[in-house]
Amino acid sequence: GNDDDDDSSVIVETRTKTKRPPLYKVLLLNDDYTPMEFVVAVLERFFGMSHAQAFEIMLTVHKKGVAVVGVFSHEIAETKVAQVMDFARRHQHPLQCTMEKE
Numbered sequence: 603g604n605d606d607d608d609d610s611s612v613i614v615e616t617r618t619k620t621k622r623p624p625l626y627k628v629l630l631l632n633d634d635y636t637p638m639e640f641v642v643a644v645l646e647r648f649f650g651m652s653h654a655q656a657f658e659i660m661l662t663v664h665k666k667g668v669a670v671v672g673v674f675s676h677e678i679a680e681t682k683v684a685q686v687m688d689f690a691r692r693h694q695h696p697l698q699c700t701m702e703k704e
């Protein structure tokens with residue numbers, strides 16, 4: 603009989619793949635000059651950490667050289683980096699904050 607089904611030229615299904623936006627890690631870098639208390643204040647002020655949490659992360663950066671301080675959308679990560687860099691510059695500390703795709 604007439605074989606009309608199973609035609610390879612007909613798209614039977616299409617994938618509906620929803621891509622989530624990429625996330626970015628915000629990193630804090632160690633240096634020899636920025637006071638520990640200043641770094642703790644930065645983590646409290648811009649990353650909503652408790653004093654104990656901020657102190658712990660600050661020590662991790664101090665000992666290991668770098669730590670992830672948060673994971674955000676591209677826009678929020680850029681804002682955090684700019685806020686930290688501006689705050690450090692205004693206080694004349696060499697503290698460095700960067701972001702990288704997760």
Ligand code: TYC
Pocket residue numbers: 630631632633634635636637638641660661663664697
């Ligand atoms: N290493 C600095 C000091 O001994 C403290 C410090 C910690 C600096 C973390 C930057 O991201 C940093 N005063």
